[in-house]
Amino acid sequence: MENKKRIYTFGNGKAEGKTEMKNLLGGKGANLAEMNLIGVPVPPGFTITTEVCTEYNKYGRDAIVNVLYDEVKAGIENIENLMNTKFGSEENPCLVSVRSGARVSMPGMMDTVLNLGLNDKVVEGLAKKSNNPRFAWDSYRRFVQMYGDVVLDMKPKNKDDIDPFEEILERIKEEKGVKEDTELELEDLKKLVKEFKKAIKENTKKEFPECPWEQLWGAVMAVFDSWNTDRAKYYRQMNKIPEEWGTAVNVQAMVYGNMGQNSATGVAFTRDAATGEDIFNGEYLINAQGEDVVAGIRTPQQITLEGSKRWAKLAGVSEEERKKNFPSLEEAMPSAYKELSDLETKLENHYSDMQDLEFTVQDGKLWFLQTRVGKRTGAAMVKMAVDMLEEGMIDEKTALLRVEPKKLDELLHPVFEKKALSSAKVMAKGLPASPGAATGKIIFFSDEAEAWKEDGEDIILVRIETSPEDLKGMNLAEGILTARGGMTSHAAVVARGMGKCCVSGAGEIKIDYKKRTLTMDGKVYRQGDWISLNGSTGEIYNGKVATVDPELGGDFEKLMKLSDKYSKMYVRTNADTPEDSRVARKFGAKGIGLCRTEHMFFGGDKIKAIREMILASDLEGRKKALDKLLPIQRQDFEGIFKEMHDLPVTVRLLDPPLHEFVPHESASQKEMADEMGISIQEIELKVKLLKEFNPMLGTRGCRLGNLYPEITQMQTRAIIEAALNLKKQGIKAIPEIMIPLVGEMKEFKMQEEIVRDTAELIFKERNDKIDYLVGTMMEIPRATLTADKVASVAEFFSFGTNDLTQMTYGLSRDDTAALIEEYVKKGIYKNDPFQVLDQDGVGQLVEIGTKRGRSARNNLKVGVCGEHGGEPESVKFCHKIGLDYVSCSPFRIPIARLSAAQAAIEQE
Ligand code: ADP
Ligand code: MG
Ligand code: MG
Numbered sequence: 001m002e003n004k005k006r007i008y009t010f011g012n013g014k015a016e017g018k019t020e021m022k023n024l025l026g027g028k029g030a031n032l033a034e035m036n037l038i039g040v041p042v043p044p045g046f047t048i049t050t051e052v053c054t055e056y057n058k059y060g061r062d063a064i065v066n067v068l069y070d071e072v073k074a075g076i077e078n079i080e081n082l083m084n085t086k087f088g089s090e091e092n093p094c095l096v097s098v099r100s101g102a103r104v105s106m107p108g109m110m111d112t113v114l115n116l117g118l119n120d121k122v123v124e125g126l127a128k129k130s131n132n133p134r135f136a137w138d139s140y141r142r143f144v145q146m147y148g149d150v151v152l153d154m155k156p157k158n159k160d161d162i163d164p165f166e167e168i169l170e171r172i173k174e175e176k177g178v179k180e181d182t183e184l185e186l187e188d189l190k191k192l193v194k195e196f197k198k199a200i201k202e203n204t205k206k207e208f209p210e211c212p213w214e215q216l217w218g219a220v221m222a223v224f225d226s227w228n229t230d231r232a233k234y235y236r237q238m239n240k241i242p243e244e245w246g247t248a249v250n251v252q253a254m255v256y257g258n259m260g261q262n263s264a265t266g267v268a269f270t271r272d273a274a275t276g277e278d279i280f281n282g283e284y285l286i287n288a289q290g291e292d293v294v295a296g297i298r299t300p301q302q303i304t305l306e307g308s309k310r311w312a313k314l315a316g317v318s319e320e321e322r323k324k325n326f327p328s329l330e331e332a333m334p335s336a337y338k339e340l341s342d343l344e345t346k347l348e349n350h351y352s353d354m355q356d357l358e359f360t361v362q363d364g365k366l367w368f369l370q371t372r373v374g375k376r377t378g379a380a381m382v383k384m385a386v387d388m389l390e391e392g393m394i395d396e397k398t399a400l401l402r403v404e405p406k407k408l409d410e411l412l413h414p415v416f417e418k419k420a421l422s423s424a425k426v427m428a429k430g431l432p433a434s435p436g437a438a439t440g441k442i443i444f445f446s447d448e449a450e451a452w453k454e455d456g457e458d459i460i461l462v463r464i465e466t467s468p469e470d471l472k473g474m475n476l477a478e479g480i481l482t483a484r485g486g487m488t489s490h491a492a493v494v495a496r497g498m499g500k501c502c503v504s505g506a507g508e509i510k511i512d513y514k515k516r517t518l519t520m521d522g523k524v525y526r527q528g529d530w531i532s533l534n535g536s537t538g539e540i541y542n543g544k545v546a547t548v549d550p551e552l553g554g555d556f557e558k559l560m561k562l563s564d565k566y567s568k569m570y571v572r573t574n575a576d577t578p579e580d581s582r583v584a585r586k587f588g589a590k591g592i593g594l595c596r597t598e599h600m601f602f603g604g605d606k607i608k609a610i611r612e613m614i615l616a617s618d619l620e621g622r623k624k625a626l627d628k629l630l631p632i633q634r635q636d637f638e639g640i641f642k643e644m645h646d647l648p649v650t651v652r653l654l655d656p657p658l659h660e661f662v663p664h665e666s667a668s669q670k671e672m673a674d675e676m677g678i679s680i681q682e683i684e685l686k687v688k689l690l691k692e693f694n695p696m697l698g699t700r701g702c703r704l705g706n707l708y709p710e711i712t713q714m715q716t717r718a719i720i721e722a723a724l725n726l727k728k729q730g731i732k733a734i735p736e737i738m739i740p741l742v743g744e745m746k747e748f749k750m751q752e753e754i755v756r757d758t759a760e761l762i763f764k765e766r767n768d769k770i771d772y773l774v775g776t777m778m779e780i781p782r783a784t785l786t787a788d789k790v791a792s793v794a795e796f797f798s799f800g801t802n803d804l805t806q807m808t809y810g811l812s813r814d815d816t817a818a819l820i821e822e823y824v825k826k827g828i829y830k831n832d833p834f835q836v837l838d839q840d841g842v843g844q845l846v847e848i849g850t851k852r853g854r855s856a857r858n859n860l861k862v863g864v865c866g867e868h869g870g871e872p873e874s875v876k877f878c879h880k881i882g883l884d885y886v887s888c889s890p891f892r893i894p895i896a897r898l899s900a901a902q903a904a905i906e907q908e
């Protein structure tokens with residue numbers, strides 16, 4: 001192995017490392033070093049680099065001991081000198097902790113051993129020196145247990161197994177009739193150590209190692225091994241942390257929070273991680289060590305007096321009892337508290353971010369053991385970024401980069417009440433199709449939704465999958481649950497548009513329409529039973545879980561304004577109704593990027609008219625139906641154009657595969673037969689004739705308009721007349737007419753001519769005119785490759801990346817949710833390409849299409865209107881390739897605005 005520095009020491013205000021060396025020293029090690037440098041009291045120690053972990057995985061234990069030997073020895077000597085103790089000494093022992101610490105924190109994934117260096121002789125020395133035998137033996141029993149669990153691999157492998165040490169501890173406490181560890185006396189602790197060692201012998205067939213050096217090497221290697229446990233691997237996969245990063249190992253002098261009533265250990269946050277408020281808070285325990293606070297073995301106490309009083313109120317503890325049994329650190333150890341509160345401010349200022357701290361008080365003296373940037377909720381993230389900006393702690397760009405776009409979602413939809421959620425049971429999981437929280441009674445049939453709503457019930461619509469017939473039910477429901485369909489299924493797309501909570505593709509649930517039952521995790525739910533959905537996680541809960549509306553404060557607005565200051569792209573919305581348009585404008589949409597006209601037909605009587613048009617057997621029949629549709633469409637457009645006055649609205653002409661519209665159930669077939677005055681058999685036949693084996697690749701989009709020009713004529717008329725009507729009222733509409741599913745320039749050309757001829761005709765009729773554009777939706781690979789030809793006639797491009805992904809991958813959007821999930825699990829796909837734009841493939845087509853398009857028309861306006869328009873990584877890609885805008889569902893607009901700003905800042 002090459003000759004290089006593998007160990008970095010720290011202690012007594014000096015350190016060889018610093019924060020910026022996180023990659024080499026891990027987060028914990030780098031910050032331990034940094035705290036030394038800025039005068040925060042930290043027990044001395046050293047960090048073995050992450051590179052050694054990688055070497056260990058390659059060369060194995062012996063080679064590593066060999067190459068580290070001298071440096072470790074020197075590191076220990078450094079600790080000994082600074083602490084004035086000796087490792088392994090029976091009179092004046094030096095004990096250390098051996099702690100893992102990767103580049104990014106992997107909470108609870110990896111291991112730590114405390115009190116290392118103890119054995120039967122050393123423990124006596126520690127007892128004598130501290131004049132506190134109980135403390136010495138308490139430390140020893142903790143060490144033997146941790147060593148057994150971590151180094152000797154006796155930790156339970158699954159959650160049903162019992163830790164052999166816990167079993168012994170429980171037994172001895174029971175025999176003695178005490179509840180808490182702190183009530184155990186010296187003799188009990190000695191007995192524990194003895195029994196623990198016996199358990200080790202039985203389990204491992206080896207003696208517990210008495211030699212401190214053997215203990216040390218064992219623990220170091222165990223930390224390296226903990227990088228490769230199944231749970232650590234799984235965590236890395238989930239969080240996309242590379243295998244080769246490795247963990248560092250920190251060896252550090254012990255300080256003792258378990259030395260008696262004047263000692264304590266705790267954790268603290270420099271601000272409130274849930275709300276973002278600038279309130280120092282945390283928990284501690286007297287006479288305790290390490291993880292005792294978080295392990296839940298005793299009720300932790302609050303650090304500040306204010307926090308303690310608030311806690312007591314919530315817990316129903318009287319002030320008298322609080323003071324006596326649960327005093328704050330501020331009251332119990334005023335001078336340590338004072339120092340802690342000064343240093344928390346210092347650390348937050350130094351790192352310019354909220355810190356999550358670990359500390360120990362040993363006999364009245366305060367020590368810090370860890371500091372790191374604290375995790376926080378979406379709401380806290382926004383508040384802290386804006387507060388810190390206003391406090392002058394960070395600049396505008398940093399504030400923008402501090403907020404994870406995805407987390408904004410949490411702020412925009414109803415959320416579960418925290419307390420209610422903590423006791424809720426997850427029954428199954430589906431895809432997080434549309435965020436938010438919803439709770440209601442199960443119904444299975446959309447046409448029954450109204451009756452339930454009239455009775456004042458909150459309902460959840462549960463379907464195997466949804467179709468346009470379900471629109472009304474979806475609209476009335478609090479949330480939607482489907483067993484089939486992916487992130488771009490009908491249910492998912494429509495729900496997102498509505499800003500309505502939806503969990504789709506929950507494959508493990510069983511729905512029986514006949515019996516009207518839903519079965520999850522073995523439990524049968526009937527119509528009217530309560531369930532709750534979390535559309536942000538895909539979780540389905542048993543029963544009623546209370547929800548609350550989100551509050552969008554001034555901080556959110558400030559952050560959005562700031563985003564617009566830096567972003568180069570603007571954000572439009574996908575909206576099909578005036579209501580959606582209003583919401584979208586509120587969220588800052590600069591226009592509509594996709595208005596799907598067929599979605600406008602979904603409600604009530606409208607669907608009848610479009611069905612009539614589809615089912616008509618000749619031109620005359622179609623025209624009759626189209627005449628019915630014209631006023632409906634015109635009115636819809638007027639509504640939308642009005643909401644979006646002075647902003648462009650891209651209207652896509654009719655696109656759906658026809659089978660989505662025709663009635664499949666005999667009741668609705670009968671209804672249509674009556675409506676059209678023909679026999680039900682005729683309807684059945686027509687439905688059969690329209691059936692396509694690959695409707696997604698069938699007669700849809702501009703193909704419809706080219707086969708039946710009268711449809712395009714009617715739609716153009718509705719659009720242009722709506723705009724002219726508004727013009728009379730002094731309202732400016734800016735329509736952009738979009739021809740869908742173009743694969744060949746001539747397909748576009750033919751449609752464009754129909755549009756322009758129709759518009760001219762109306763201008764003449766009305767003796768008035770408006771400006772409008774005609775462009776195309778780019779969603780067929782062939783169109784992107786021939787984009788220069790297409791752009792020679794089209795005035796704008798809008799990449800429909802849902803279909804483009806479907807056609808580029810040859811993956812059906814509606815049938816492959818389960819397959820994609822499996823592919824992601826197997827690592828074949830990095831992400832679901834319908835959620836995160838595939839930059840390598842589909843993205844390339846977008847880039848090529850944009851370039852070739854602009855080569856033919858340099859002012860070509862280009863945007864993206866697929867689901868990707870609201871996904872942060874995809875938005876950043878769109879910025880990179882120079883698109884003018886992205887368009888997404890209303891509730892994703894803030895995410896897109898922030899992502900666009902971040903993309904611009906990151907590119908600087
Ligand atoms: P994790 O990464 O799981 O938080 P840590 O290495 O931070 O693990 O350690 C676990 C617990 O032990 C923490 O509460 C930490 O403060 C405590 N601890 C670690 N090293 C020492 C030490 N040298 N002296 C006292 N307590 C320690
Ligand atoms: Mg820790
Ligand atoms: Mg499409």
